[in-house]
Amino acid sequence: MKINTNSSILITGGTGSFGKQFVATILKQFPEIKRLVIYSRDELKQFEMSQVFSPKQYPGLRYFIGDVRDQSRLTRAFEQIDIVVHAAALKQVPTAEYNPMECIRTNVLGAENVIQAALDTRVKNVVALSTDKAAAPVNLYGASKLCSDKLFIAANNVCGGRDIRFSVVRYGNVMGSRGSVIPFFLKKRSEGKLPITDRRMTRFNISLEEGVKMVLWTILNAWGGEIFVPKIPSYRITDVATAIAPDCEQVDVGIRPGEKIHEEMITASDSYTTIDLGKYYAILPITERYTVEDYCHHTEAKPVPLGMNYNSGDNKTFLTIEELRSLIREHVDSNFIA
Numbered sequence: 431m432k433i434n435t436n437s438s439i440l441i442t443g444g445t446g447s448f449g450k451q452f453v454a455t456i457l458k459q460f461p462e463i464k465r466l467v468i469y470s471r472d473e474l475k476q477f478e479m480s481q482v483f484s485p486k487q488y489p490g491l492r493y494f495i496g497d498v499r500d501q502s503r504l505t506r507a508f509e510q511i512d513i514v515v516h517a518a519a520l521k522q523v524p525t526a527e528y529n530p531m532e533c534i535r536t537n538v539l540g541a542e543n544v545i546q547a548a549l550d551t552r553v554k555n556v557v558a559l560s561t562d563k564a565a566a567p568v569n570l571y572g573a574s575k576l577c578s579d580k581l582f583i584a585a586n587n588v589c590g591g592r593d594i595r596f597s598v599v600r601y602g603n604v605m606g607s608r609g610s611v612i613p614f615f616l617k618k619r620s621e622g623k624l625p626i627t628d629r630r631m632t633r634f635n636i637s638l639e640e641g642v643k644m645v646l647w648t649i650l651n652a653w654g655g656e657i658f659v660p661k662i663p664s665y666r667i668t669d670v671a672t673a674i675a676p677d678c679e680q681v682d683v684g685i686r687p688g689e690k691i692h693e694e695m696i697t698a699s700d701s702y703t704t705i706d707l708g709k710y711y712a713i714l715p716i717t718e719r720y721t722v723e724d725y726c727h728h729t730e731a732k733p734v735p736l737g738m739n740y741n742s743g744d745n746k747t748f749l750t751i752e753e754l755r756s757l758i759r760e761h762v763d764s765n766f767i768a
């Protein structure tokens with residue numbers, strides 16, 4: 431499904447890090463877009479965002495107060511919307527561990543509300559954002575996003591005669607996003623010490639711009655039912671600390687509840703239905719709508735080796751300290767100096 435000036439798009443969690451970058455990208459390409467709705471529950475964040483992206487400058491822009499926990503509000507917001515990008519979530523691991531039902535209400539029940547509202551309106555394409563923590567989850571946040579992924583994939587089974595498709599985009603840590611390690615280390619370095627959870631720890635890395643490009647690619651190419659996974663580099667947490675503050679002491683503090691040493695995005699069990707699309711992998715559903723063979727034939731993709739595991743610790747590509755510094759200047763702080 432192509433995006434153009436006649437498109438009507440809504441993004442849940444639209445005032446978050448991803449939402450801001452997504453809106454900036456769409457408005458840069460289509461400043462006269464028919465409709466672009468920022469759906470979120472925080473009026474202050476909407477006000478602040480409207481100072482940067484003003485409806486006066488962009489007539490199709492709308493700010494819509496609402497919570498994904500409220501299905502009736504979602505249904506009203508989805509009226510005359512073509513494309514929904516679902517980015518709203520409670521994503522802080524310790525917060526989810528301490529407040530489990532709040533996490534479930536937003537990440538699981540909220541996902542179901544988005545699905546039902548999309549089915550009840552004329553939405554044609556829904557792309558939900560996931561996380562590497564949803565693969566073989568060990569924390570509630572990851573488990574809730576795995577449930578969300580399953581709900582969106584299964585939604586394709588109940589479309590009936592509706593012209594709608596649901597798909598998922600799963601990627602790793604977003605460089606510079608709120609609550610992520612790089613902004614945290616940048617703030618802490620003035621203290622002369624950086625807390626290191628575990629010196630063996632690795633993570634996948636993706637920029638906000640790359641995440642937005644992937645979602646836009648998915649809107650254009652998804653058949654419905656896929657979990658798309660990007661091929662991205664990893665970093666070592668100790669290298670991030672050294673890149674940001676080479677003179678700071680690195681203090682071991684131990685991993686937090688629900689954390690992994692290494693993250694994974696495709697498990698060995700997923701490999702049986704995973705294909706290689708070149709820039710991305712896709713975990714395909716077990717469905718009667720199409721087979722892995724059909725998908726590969728029409729997309730020139732190839733099945734991955736059985737038993738393949740895509741995890742940050744065994745990744746083929748790791749960012750060097752200098753590469754990390756360059757990326758921090760490009761995506762986080764243009765004035766950054768180590």
